[in-house]
Amino acid sequence: MGIESHLPDWNALDWSRLATLDDDALPLLPTALLIARDEYPGLDPQPYEALVQAHADHLRTEVAAIEQQPLKMAAINRHLFDELGYSGNHDEYYDPRNSYLNQVLDRRLGNPISLAMVQMEVARRLGIPLDGVSFPGHFLVRLPVDGGLLVMDPFNGGRPLAVEELRERAKPHLGETPDDGVLLQILSPAPHRAILVRVLRNLHGLYAGTQQWDRAARCADRVLKLVPEQSEALRDRGLAYLELDYLPGARQDLARYLELAPEASDVDQIRERLIEAAGTRAPLH
Template identity: 65%
Template sequence: MNRIDDARLPAWASLAETDDEQVPLLGCALLIARDEYPDLDVAACLAQVEAHAASLRPLVEALDDAPLKMQAINRRLFDELGYAGNHDEYYDPRNSYLNMVLDRRLGNPISLAVIQMEVARRLGLHLDGVSFPGHFLVRMPVDDGLLVMDPFNRGRPLGTEELRLRAKPHFGADVPDEALFDILSPAPNRAILSRILRNLHALYVGAGDWARAVRCMDRVLCLDPENAEALRDRGLGYAELGHVAGAVRDLGAHLQRWPESGDADVVRSRLLELLGDGRLAQRTH
């Protein structure tokens, strides 16, 4: 279990070389928040998560059954402390920034999942995130399989048929057991953090806030320098900002590294627009 016991956070520049299992979920979620809130009180945020776990420890340690332990955690977080999914303002960026979720007790599925996972892990429960299509979930191994829960809806357990129904629109057909099991694979911390950043990127692109959109993709590339979509989207964002050199660098690198990608024609066209002539065409085919 990765824990951060003081106010020091990892450096963005160190994360590309950090093994997946060593990427600290809570610490990096707070790094994302600090980009938007530079005066963020990191120690207070960490202490709040620790306090949630400490208040539960006597009760959870007195229970033998893991699902009952998880039920107690969910009751504390969602019923007593009031954490809730922000159904009314789902696309508010504050739902993705962990300091604001801790303050407001409102979040989106993935930010609530981070809090739920971090509290559970401090109490000895192995809770993982699940990059379920459309809606982030959490899972916990139990004796007879998996307990899958929806943090956006008060940690409610989800049965197999409901999961299948939720997945079906994204597959366009019935979802066989093998496919459903694959979808429910645990998401590494790096993937969870990248999904937080991609969610924010989509919001900022929709709002025409290209500086923040570019920042989000830059952070994804700190986590995963080989992320093709992030390199493309940072380049497109640079173009919107008028930073032609940055756009040409990123979009050109994208074509050189992934010349057969499905979006290669779009990227090539944008590059040629930026350069204003056909010189690049010979170099990128």
């Protein structure tokens, strides 16, 4: 028994309507594959949907016979990471293919967030409410168990993480060791929109770092399709447009960024770039 009745109409899914969907209605796997279609225009999502469903169907009988949720997750992790060979790409962490879900499913290599999406999709099809966690640094997953949380690292075979390790992982990003309240807040479930935006921001960073400005602009534009007028995405698209000599778009985006984020730390730098986009020089004093 699958979840075919809950699947979206793949042909009807497009960027023009995603911003209007509530987070709960925004499909994770189809939208992740929509992101991949930008880079792989001939991508057919159906085989990848079928593959994920096959992973779940293979596990269905085994998982149904297990009573405790942590042991159910252990069976899922064993199949995905040990038997099927999904793994974190430690050798080429910054390869963009690690972020495109079709490539992750083909190569069984990925980064933390793409492997988390595979893990989540399979677990949820088996009735296990696995959520993503936008943890500082590496993306994680979480499962409520017995009044607590089982937190796992999909980049490292779904390994469970103890509270002290979570504190140590968070400390460099926060500047201090988080107390219980802060840690619980960090471990809040990530909505689908936040997950997909993080995928796109990761890709933007990779492409900007290698000066592939057309792809960088595309990724920032896709963020804006999910979250219209997100200030950072407007800035990123505007700067990419500037590199591509698309000055009208650069002026519009950077000016809007300054309106939305007047207290941002980079406003002086962006004003200088906006002057550059306007084709004028600042007066000398």
